[in-house]
Amino acid sequence: xxxxxxxxxxxxxxxxxxxxxxxxxxxxxxxxxxxxxxxxxxxxxxxxxxxxxxxxxxxxxxxxxxxxxxxxxxxxxxxxxxxxxxxxxxxxxxxxxxxxxxxxxxxxxxxxxxxxxxxxxxxxxxxxxxxxxxxxxxxxxxxxxxxxxxxxxxxxxxxxxxxxxxxxxxxxxxxxxxxxxxxxxxxxxxxxxxxxxxxxxxxxxxxxxxxxxxxxxxxxxxxxxxxxxxxxxxxxxxxxxxxxxxxxxxxxxxxxxxxxxxxxxxxxxxxxxxxxxxxxxxxxxxxxxxxxxxxxxxxxxxxxxxxxxxxxxxxxxxxxxxxxxxxxxxxxxxxxxxxxxxxxxxxxxxxxxxxxxxxxxxxxxxxxxxxxxxxxxxxxxxxxxxxxxxxxxxxxxxxxxxxxxxxxxxxxxxxxxxxxxxxxxxxxxxxxxxxxxxxxxxxxxxxxxxxxxxxxxxxxxxxxxxxxxxxxxxxxxxxxxxxxxxxxxxxxxxxxxxxxxxxxxxxxxxxxxxxxxxxxxxxxxxxxxxxxxxxxxxxxxxxxxxxxxxxxxxxxxxxxxxxxxxxxxxxxxxxxxxxxxxxxxxxxxxxxxxxxxxxxxxxxxxxxxxxxxxxxxxxxx
Amino acid sequence: xxxxxxxxxxxxxxxxxxxxxxxxxxxxxxxxxxxxxxxxxxxxxxxxxxxxxxxxxxxxxxxxxxxxxxxxxxxxxxxxxxxxxxxxxxxxxxxxxxxxxxxxxxxxxxxxxxxxxxxxxxxxxxxxxxxxxxxxxxxxxxxxxxxxxxxxxxxxxxxxxxxxxxxxxxxxxxxxxxxxxxxxxxxxxxxxxx
Ligand SMILES: Nc1ncnc2c1ncn2[C@@H]1O[C@H](COP(=O)(O)OP(=O)(O)O)[C@@H](O)[C@H]1O
Ligand SMILES: [Mg+2]
Numbered sequence: 001x002x003x004x005x006x007x008x009x010x011x012x013x014x015x016x017x018x019x020x021x022x023x024x025x026x027x028x029x030x031x032x033x034x035x036x037x038x039x040x041x042x043x044x045x046x047x048x049x050x051x052x053x054x055x056x057x058x059x060x061x062x063x064x065x066x067x068x069x070x071x072x073x074x075x076x077x078x079x080x081x082x083x084x085x086x087x088x089x090x091x092x093x094x095x096x097x098x099x100x101x102x103x104x105x106x107x108x109x110x111x112x113x114x115x116x117x118x119x120x121x122x123x124x125x126x127x128x129x130x131x132x133x134x135x136x137x138x139x140x141x142x143x144x145x146x147x148x149x150x151x152x153x154x155x156x157x158x159x160x161x162x163x164x165x166x167x168x169x170x171x172x173x174x175x176x177x178x179x180x181x182x183x184x185x186x187x188x189x190x191x192x193x194x195x196x197x198x199x200x201x202x203x204x205x206x207x208x209x210x211x212x213x214x215x216x217x218x219x220x221x222x223x224x225x226x227x228x229x230x231x232x233x234x235x236x237x238x239x240x241x242x243x244x245x246x247x248x249x250x251x252x253x254x255x256x257x258x259x260x261x262x263x264x265x266x267x268x269x270x271x272x273x274x275x276x277x278x279x280x281x282x283x284x285x286x287x288x289x290x291x292x293x294x295x296x297x298x299x300x301x302x303x304x305x306x307x308x309x310x311x312x313x314x315x316x317x318x319x320x321x322x323x324x325x326x327x328x329x330x331x332x333x334x335x336x337x338x339x340x341x342x343x344x345x346x347x348x349x350x351x352x353x354x355x356x357x358x359x360x361x362x363x364x365x366x367x368x369x370x371x372x373x374x375x376x377x378x379x380x381x382x383x384x385x386x387x388x389x390x391x392x393x394x395x396x397x398x399x400x401x402x403x404x405x406x407x408x409x410x411x412x413x414x415x416x417x418x419x420x421x422x423x424x425x426x427x428x429x430x431x432x433x434x435x436x437x438x439x440x441x442x443x444x445x446x447x448x449x450x451x452x453x454x455x456x457x458x459x460x461x462x463x464x465x466x467x468x469x470x471x472x473x474x475x476x477x478x479x480x481x482x483x484x485x486x487x488x489x490x491x492x493x494x495x496x497x498x499x500x501x502x503x504x505x506x507x508x509x510x511x512x513x514x515x516x517x518x519x520x521x522x523x524x525x526x527x528x529x530x531x532x533x534x535x536x537x538x539x540x541x542x543x544x545x546x547x548x549x550x551x552x553x554x555x556x557x558x559x560x561x562x563x564x565x566x567x568x569x570x571x572x573x574x575x576x577x578x579x580x581x582x583x584x585x586x587x588x589x590x591x592x593x594x595x596x597x598x599x600x601x602x603x604x605x606x607x608x609x610x611x612x613x614x615x616x617x618x619x620x621x
Numbered sequence: 622x623x624x625x626x627x628x629x630x631x632x633x634x635x636x637x638x639x640x641x642x643x644x645x646x647x648x649x650x651x652x653x654x655x656x657x658x659x660x661x662x663x664x665x666x667x668x669x670x671x672x673x674x675x676x677x678x679x680x681x682x683x684x685x686x687x688x689x690x691x692x693x694x695x696x697x698x699x700x701x702x703x704x705x706x707x708x709x710x711x712x713x714x715x716x717x718x719x720x721x722x723x724x725x726x727x728x729x730x731x732x733x734x735x736x737x738x739x740x741x742x743x744x745x746x747x748x749x750x751x752x753x754x755x756x757x758x759x760x761x762x763x764x765x766x767x768x769x770x771x772x773x774x775x776x777x778x779x780x781x782x783x784x785x786x787x788x789x790x791x792x793x794x795x796x797x798x799x800x801x802x803x804x805x806x807x808x809x810x811x812x813x814x815x
Binding site for chain 1: 641642645650652665667669670671672673674675676678681683684685686687688690691692694695696699701702703756768774789797807814815
């Protein structure tokens with residue numbers, strides 16, 4: 001499978017093997033995996049030639065797990081153990097979950113994220129998602145004939161930090177190395193934009209099964225710059241199904257259905273909805289557990305009427321995104337439609353009317369996200385230089401902390417380009433105060449109670465001072481995945497305390513290990529051996545990267561610095577073949593630390609190359 | 622992308638090999654003259670050219686050290702761009718480079734006439750919101766944009782030509798008021814939407 005590679009400037013000097021990387025669209029309804037083969041992004045099908053894997057997971061009493069079609073076929077028969085649309089529960093508490101999400105599960109309230117009780121025990125939505133990812137990973141490894149170096153996983157642009165963290169955890173649980181979390185509309189824009197050499201401002205309207213996103217992007221000479229994004233992470237095709245379901249109940253004077261009947265009617269409702277995309281009317285038939293039969297005709301117009309306010313609901317975020325971008329409808333050159341639910345004619349009509357142009361539907365709305373993610377994965381894996389295009393994305397929701405009176409103080413505003421960092425200073429309000437608690441929140445509302453709580457932590461060891469004398473600097477750093485890291489330190493007295501928090505809803509490494517051990521597929525896996533192998537691969541990659549860096553830029557180092565790096569490399573090589581993964585890890589850390597200044601010098605050099613190092617305007621002082 | 626970067630031709634020049642570019646001020650970093658009036662096309666081009674060099678997407682397959690440095694750089698380049706691209710932030714930053722504090726927190730004294738105008742704006746926005754009149758809000762928005770534009774032109778002259786920093790700080794504070802009004806208009810639009 002190794003493709004012949006031609007090394008490009010800025011890349012490793014030696015031709016290297018093609019690294020297997022994939023893009024995964026982990027959808028509410030359907031998931032799929034794609035990869036770049038011979039320079040072309042392609043979706044990988046299963047053995048039966050199917051691209052879409054239904055995002056359905058069934059837990060059986062014997063501890064085995066079904067995912068995909070097999071699970072979907074059982075959803076009415078075994079509704080409480082068959083989890084559909086688990087994505088709606090990712091990073092969500094019980095109180096966040098809306099009515100359309102299937103009330104027939106046995107929810108278990110848990111701190112941070114809701115869980116589900118099944119015959120196989122209590123499962124977190126993260127574990128459910130990991131089952132889907134495992135199937136896709138296996139499909140990819142089978143098709144590509146080797147282990148993956150990593151995957152780009154897509155998330156709705158409007159996902160908050162908790163939902164993103166949960167997605168990343170699910171990937172880890174499935175044994176995937178996450179190269180990047182990529183926003184779904186942005187992925188679609190890459191696939192569309194690169195294909196069509198698009199230039200100008202585009203809107204991506206993405207209505208899937210459970211989420212709605214709108215992103216406004218500026219495409220100019222290979223740069224994909226997200227100007228604003230908005231959406232609703234609890235609005236999608238499922239809600240249209242739910243409208244039909246409610247209508248069926250009313251029409252047939254039904255109430256208080258059991259779990260199996262509810263699931264059955266929701267499935268029928270979805271089929272009816274899809275049918276109405278092509279036909280003026282559809283007939284819904286079902287036999288309930290009681291033996292009662294349902295046979296009702298639904299006209300397209302009636303469906304449009306009952307779902308009209310859902311369609312309108314999507315236009316609010318669209319207007320907000322335009323306002324945030326400072327643009328008018330007339331500035332939009334094209335509207336890219338993504339997600340299966342955009343097939344509905346009333347949605348296309350509403351979007352066309354709003355933007356005063358026919359939306360672009362020439363790409364497969366089911367596949368475009370995965371195709372874009374695969375293109376990004378190929379670049380991130382280092383298979384090709386991305387000098388010809390660049391992605392600049394944003395965070396969808398403001399980040400802040402709680403201040404006096406339960407109010408939020410925004411620290412990073414929504415639509416800030418990532419990566420980004422912002423620091424703010426706070427002070428003590430009592431004499432001799434030695435601790436301060438920090439509550440991190442996300443959202444646009446003024447009251448903390450109306451925002452999502454991300455994390456709470458305490459900064460201790462502040463030297464006692466009079467009120468208002470301490471200087472506590474809180475720094476928010478959002479990385480290129482859109483994930484937040486918060487640190488705080490006291491700088492007023494020169495004494496520093498420093499803490500870095502991972503938001504509380506994120507799984508700890510021990511929890512992930514436990515889940516890994518719990519899951520059947522991995523029970524036999526020798527964890528120890530796996531950890532060692534991963535550590536070795538990481539070490540080998542690091543050695544290769546440093547070797548290449550030295551080949552290019554050793555001149556930036558003085559003799560001592562170079563000798564130190566070489567010594568660290570030798571040290572790592574010496575332990576690499578031992579079975580001691582702690583020793584390998586230590587040596588990897590040493591080598592990384594030894595190369596920080598080198599990395600800085602290299603960066604300075606490449607920045608100089610692009611903006612002068614030639615002549616610069618002399619700056620007034 | 623390299624083609625995007627042209628020469629920044631100017632009389633006096635200097636070489637900057639000896640200092641880390643990470644320490645440079647934002648104008649230096651972007652290779653732009655230190656002035657309030659700014660060439661936005663050039664700003665955007667240089668921003669993109671810099672991000673092409675430093676963005677984490679270019680380093681994800683490299684060592685931990687290189688990835689860390691890349692994130693720091695990309696973060697700084699984003700901060701620099703946001704500062705230079707935003708008229709208020711750019712003014713505040715430029716004045717701070719000249720040792721002038723805009724005193725936005727401490728100095729709340731504004732000309733009475735200006736404050737009166739603020740009241741009128743405020744009422745007009747509220748009325749439009751209560752009447753759920755999006756057309757009126759659009760008009761107010763346009764008018765406000767015009768006022769912002771006029772103020773920015775004044776500010777540019779005060780900073781770049783007259784070097785009247787006292788007047789400029791007041792200009793920044795005024796712009797800050799207008800920014801608040803723009804936010805009010807946006808939330809009025811939101812309120813009408815719901
Ligand atoms: N022909 C169709 N007409 C109407 N809705 C459709 C059609 N095809 C798919 N859908 C709907 O699209 C949604 C799934 O879209 P998809 O993009 O796969 O979602 P997700 O990304 O959330 O997995 C479902 O609600 C499904 O019923
Ligand atoms: Mg989708």
